[in-house]
Amino acid sequence: MRKQSVLVGAGAVGAALVLLVSGCSSTGEAGHEQDGHDQGTHEQESTSETAAAHNDADVAFARDMIPHHEQAIVMSDIILAKQGIDSRVTELATEIKSAQDPEIETMRGWLREWGSPPMPPGHEGHDMSGGMSAHEAMGMMTDEQLEALRQAQGADAGRLFLDGMIEHHEGAVRMAQSELTSGQSEAAKQLAREIIESQQREIEAMKAILGSL
Numbered sequence: 001m002r003k004q005s006v007l008v009g010a011g012a013v014g015a016a017l018v019l020l021v022s023g024c025s026s027t028g029e030a031g032h033e034q035d036g037h038d039q040g041t042h043e044q045e046s047t048s049e050t051a052a053a054h055n056d057a058d059v060a061f062a063r064d065m066i067p068h069h070e071q072a073i074v075m076s077d078i079i080l081a082k083q084g085i086d087s088r089v090t091e092l093a094t095e096i097k098s099a100q101d102p103e104i105e106t107m108r109g110w111l112r113e114w115g116s117p118p119m120p121p122g123h124e125g126h127d128m129s130g131g132m133s134a135h136e137a138m139g140m141m142t143d144e145q146l147e148a149l150r151q152a153q154g155a156d157a158g159r160l161f162l163d164g165m166i167e168h169h170e171g172a173v174r175m176a177q178s179e180l181t182s183g184q185s186e187a188a189k190q191l192a193r194e195i196i197e198s199q200q201r202e203i204e205a206m207k208a209i210l211g212s213l
Helices: 004-052 055-080 085-116 134-138 143-151 155-182 186-210
Strands: none
Touching: 055 085, 055 143, 055 155, 055 186, 085 155, 085 186, 134 155, 143 155, 155 186
Protein backbone atom coordinates (compact mmCIF):
# COMPACT_ATOMS: atom_id res chain seq x y z
CA MET A 1 0.00 0.00 0.00
CA ARG A 2 2.83 2.34 0.83
CA LYS A 3 4.60 1.48 -2.45
CA GLN A 4 1.49 2.43 -4.47
CA SER A 5 1.21 5.79 -2.73
CA VAL A 6 4.83 6.57 -3.56
CA LEU A 7 4.24 5.79 -7.24
CA VAL A 8 1.12 7.95 -7.36
CA GLY A 9 3.01 10.78 -5.70
CA ALA A 10 5.86 10.51 -8.18
CA GLY A 11 3.41 10.55 -11.11
CA ALA A 12 1.78 13.70 -9.81
CA VAL A 13 5.12 15.45 -9.46
CA GLY A 14 6.07 14.41 -13.03
CA ALA A 15 2.83 15.75 -14.42
CA ALA A 16 3.36 19.02 -12.59
CA LEU A 17 6.85 19.32 -14.05
CA VAL A 18 5.52 18.72 -17.57
CA LEU A 19 2.90 21.42 -17.12
CA LEU A 20 5.49 23.82 -15.71
CA VAL A 21 7.93 23.28 -18.60
CA SER A 22 5.12 23.61 -21.13
CA GLY A 23 3.98 26.84 -19.59
CA CYS A 24 7.49 28.29 -19.62
CA SER A 25 7.94 27.32 -23.25
CA SER A 26 4.68 28.96 -24.30
CA THR A 27 5.51 32.10 -22.36
CA GLY A 28 8.96 32.24 -23.97
CA GLU A 29 7.56 31.88 -27.48
CA ALA A 30 4.93 34.52 -26.84
CA GLY A 31 7.55 36.83 -25.38
CA HIS A 32 9.78 36.29 -28.41
CA GLU A 33 6.93 37.02 -30.79
CA GLN A 34 6.07 40.16 -28.84
CA ASP A 35 9.68 41.31 -28.91
CA GLY A 36 9.80 40.75 -32.67
CA HIS A 37 6.61 42.72 -33.14
CA ASP A 38 7.92 45.59 -31.06
CA GLN A 39 11.20 45.60 -32.99
CA GLY A 40 9.37 45.70 -36.32
CA THR A 41 7.19 48.56 -35.12
CA HIS A 42 10.20 50.54 -33.93
CA GLU A 43 11.98 49.98 -37.26
CA GLN A 44 8.94 51.19 -39.20
CA GLU A 45 8.63 54.26 -37.00
CA SER A 46 12.34 54.96 -37.39
CA THR A 47 12.13 54.65 -41.18
CA SER A 48 9.11 56.94 -41.28
CA GLU A 49 10.81 59.53 -39.10
CA THR A 50 13.94 59.44 -41.26
CA ALA A 51 11.92 59.88 -44.46
CA ALA A 52 9.94 62.74 -42.94
CA ALA A 53 12.99 64.60 -41.57
CA HIS A 54 13.16 67.86 -43.53
CA ASN A 55 12.98 71.60 -43.13
CA ASP A 56 11.88 74.66 -45.10
CA ALA A 57 15.17 74.75 -47.01
CA ASP A 58 14.52 71.24 -48.34
CA VAL A 59 11.02 72.22 -49.47
CA ALA A 60 12.36 75.36 -51.19
CA PHE A 61 15.09 73.34 -52.89
CA ALA A 62 12.61 70.85 -54.37
CA ARG A 63 10.04 73.50 -55.29
CA ASP A 64 12.62 75.65 -57.07
CA MET A 65 14.57 72.84 -58.71
CA ILE A 66 11.49 71.25 -60.30
CA PRO A 67 10.67 74.21 -62.61
CA HIS A 68 14.40 74.76 -63.10
CA HIS A 69 14.81 71.20 -64.39
CA GLU A 70 11.62 71.55 -66.44
CA GLN A 71 13.05 74.56 -68.26
CA ALA A 72 16.26 72.67 -68.99
CA ILE A 73 14.14 69.98 -70.64
CA VAL A 74 12.25 72.63 -72.66
CA MET A 75 15.57 74.09 -73.82
CA SER A 76 16.80 70.63 -74.76
CA ASP A 77 13.61 69.84 -76.67
CA ILE A 78 13.96 73.08 -78.64
CA ILE A 79 17.50 72.30 -79.76
CA LEU A 80 16.75 68.64 -80.48
CA ALA A 81 13.91 69.62 -82.83
CA LYS A 82 16.28 71.58 -85.06
CA GLN A 83 18.32 70.43 -88.06
CA GLY A 84 22.00 71.13 -88.58
CA ILE A 85 22.97 71.25 -84.90
CA ASP A 86 26.44 70.11 -83.85
CA SER A 87 26.22 66.50 -82.69
CA ARG A 88 28.03 67.33 -79.45
CA VAL A 89 25.27 69.79 -78.60
CA THR A 90 22.46 67.34 -79.35
CA GLU A 91 24.20 64.60 -77.35
CA LEU A 92 24.46 66.93 -74.38
CA ALA A 93 20.80 67.96 -74.69
CA THR A 94 19.78 64.30 -74.74
CA GLU A 95 21.84 63.58 -71.63
CA ILE A 96 20.30 66.53 -69.79
CA LYS A 97 16.79 65.31 -70.56
CA SER A 98 17.48 61.74 -69.48
CA ALA A 99 19.09 62.84 -66.20
CA GLN A 100 16.72 65.59 -65.10
CA ASP A 101 13.35 64.06 -65.92
CA PRO A 102 13.62 61.31 -63.24
CA GLU A 103 14.99 63.85 -60.76
CA ILE A 104 11.82 65.89 -61.23
CA GLU A 105 9.71 62.86 -60.32
CA THR A 106 11.88 62.20 -57.27
CA MET A 107 11.45 65.76 -55.99
CA ARG A 108 7.71 65.71 -56.64
CA GLY A 109 7.57 62.55 -54.53
CA TRP A 110 9.36 64.33 -51.69
CA LEU A 111 6.90 67.22 -51.77
CA ARG A 112 3.97 64.81 -51.61
CA GLU A 113 5.60 62.97 -48.73
CA TRP A 114 6.27 66.24 -46.91
CA GLY A 115 2.73 67.50 -47.51
CA SER A 116 4.03 70.48 -49.49
CA PRO A 117 2.40 71.22 -52.86
CA PRO A 118 4.61 72.37 -55.75
CA MET A 119 5.03 76.11 -56.19
CA PRO A 120 2.20 77.66 -58.26
CA PRO A 121 3.23 78.72 -61.79
CA GLY A 122 4.76 82.20 -61.82
CA HIS A 123 5.95 82.00 -58.21
CA GLU A 124 9.06 79.91 -58.63
CA GLY A 125 12.28 80.86 -56.94
CA HIS A 126 13.40 82.66 -53.84
CA ASP A 127 16.12 85.25 -53.35
CA MET A 128 19.28 83.32 -52.45
CA SER A 129 21.79 86.07 -53.16
CA GLY A 130 20.61 89.13 -51.27
CA GLY A 131 20.49 91.21 -54.45
CA MET A 132 19.87 89.06 -57.52
CA SER A 133 16.34 88.36 -58.64
CA ALA A 134 15.05 84.82 -58.29
CA HIS A 135 15.42 84.16 -62.03
CA GLU A 136 18.97 85.53 -62.06
CA ALA A 137 19.97 83.50 -59.01
CA MET A 138 18.54 80.35 -60.60
CA GLY A 139 20.06 81.06 -64.03
CA MET A 140 16.67 80.70 -65.70
CA MET A 141 16.13 81.91 -69.26
CA THR A 142 13.53 84.60 -69.81
CA ASP A 143 10.61 84.12 -72.20
CA GLU A 144 12.39 86.40 -74.68
CA GLN A 145 15.57 84.31 -74.52
CA LEU A 146 13.60 81.10 -75.04
CA GLU A 147 11.89 82.63 -78.07
CA ALA A 148 15.26 83.69 -79.49
CA LEU A 149 16.46 80.10 -79.08
CA ARG A 150 13.37 78.83 -80.91
CA GLN A 151 14.00 81.18 -83.83
CA ALA A 152 17.75 80.57 -84.14
CA GLN A 153 19.20 78.01 -86.54
CA GLY A 154 22.45 76.12 -87.04
CA ALA A 155 25.54 77.24 -85.16
CA ASP A 156 23.73 80.30 -83.79
CA ALA A 157 21.16 78.05 -82.14
CA GLY A 158 23.92 75.88 -80.71
CA ARG A 159 25.69 78.88 -79.22
CA LEU A 160 22.48 80.29 -77.73
CA PHE A 161 21.69 76.91 -76.21
CA LEU A 162 25.15 76.50 -74.72
CA ASP A 163 25.30 80.06 -73.37
CA GLY A 164 21.88 79.67 -71.81
CA MET A 165 22.53 76.21 -70.40
CA ILE A 166 25.84 77.24 -68.85
CA GLU A 167 24.06 79.98 -66.89
CA HIS A 168 21.25 77.57 -66.14
CA HIS A 169 23.66 74.97 -64.73
CA GLU A 170 25.52 77.61 -62.72
CA GLY A 171 22.20 78.57 -61.14
CA ALA A 172 21.48 74.94 -60.31
CA VAL A 173 24.89 74.62 -58.64
CA ARG A 174 24.14 77.67 -56.48
CA MET A 175 20.77 76.21 -55.51
CA ALA A 176 22.36 72.87 -54.63
CA GLN A 177 25.06 74.55 -52.56
CA SER A 178 22.35 76.41 -50.65
CA GLU A 179 20.63 73.08 -49.94
CA LEU A 180 23.86 71.61 -48.58
CA THR A 181 24.27 74.62 -46.28
CA SER A 182 20.71 74.85 -44.98
CA GLY A 183 18.86 71.60 -45.73
CA GLN A 184 18.06 68.76 -43.35
CA SER A 185 16.83 65.93 -45.60
CA GLU A 186 19.68 63.53 -46.31
CA ALA A 187 18.04 62.43 -49.58
CA ALA A 188 17.74 66.03 -50.79
CA LYS A 189 21.31 66.82 -49.80
CA GLN A 190 22.55 63.74 -51.66
CA LEU A 191 20.74 64.89 -54.79
CA ALA A 192 22.28 68.34 -54.32
CA ARG A 193 25.75 66.77 -54.27
CA GLU A 194 25.00 64.83 -57.45
CA ILE A 195 23.71 67.98 -59.18
CA ILE A 196 26.85 69.92 -58.25
CA GLU A 197 29.13 67.15 -59.54
CA SER A 198 27.28 66.41 -62.79
CA GLN A 199 26.45 69.97 -63.75
CA GLN A 200 29.90 71.36 -63.05
CA ARG A 201 31.25 68.63 -65.31
CA GLU A 202 28.72 69.56 -68.01
CA ILE A 203 29.57 73.26 -67.66
CA GLU A 204 33.20 72.50 -68.51
CA ALA A 205 32.12 70.37 -71.48
CA MET A 206 29.80 73.10 -72.78
CA LYS A 207 32.50 75.75 -72.51
CA ALA A 208 34.83 73.55 -74.53
CA ILE A 209 32.17 72.98 -77.21
CA LEU A 210 31.29 76.67 -77.28
CA GLY A 211 34.89 77.60 -77.92
CA SER A 212 35.01 75.40 -81.02
CA LEU A 213 31.68 76.27 -82.68
